[in-house]
Amino acid sequence: MIYAYASLTITNPAALAEYREKAAAALAQHGGKIETATADARAIDGAPVIPDAAALLSFPDKDAALGWINDPSLADLHALRRSAGASDIVLLG
16 A cells, blocks of 8 residues: 655645546556545644645555556546645655
8 A cells, every 4th residue: 555645735626626526436447545635734743834625545556546647548537636725745665
C-alpha cells in the first residue's frame, strides 16, 4: 500500500464539485481510493500553508498511483481538478 497527499486551494468551487462527482471512480480504475478528505485541515506543528481541502489517497503500489496520474483517459478529469484551483499531490513513498 502506498499513499498520496492531495492539497487544494480552491478558486472555482463549481469545478471542484464536478470533479468530486467523478474522482472516486477514476481512482478505482487504478485500485486507488480516498481514505479521508477534509475542508477543515489545521496545522499542529510548524507553519505550513493550510489548504482549502486536503485528501489522503491510497493505491496498491507506486505503479498504480503513477498509472492513475498518467492515464491518458483521465487527462480531462485531472484538468478539471486543476481548473478548480491550485492542486498539489505528493506521493508518500
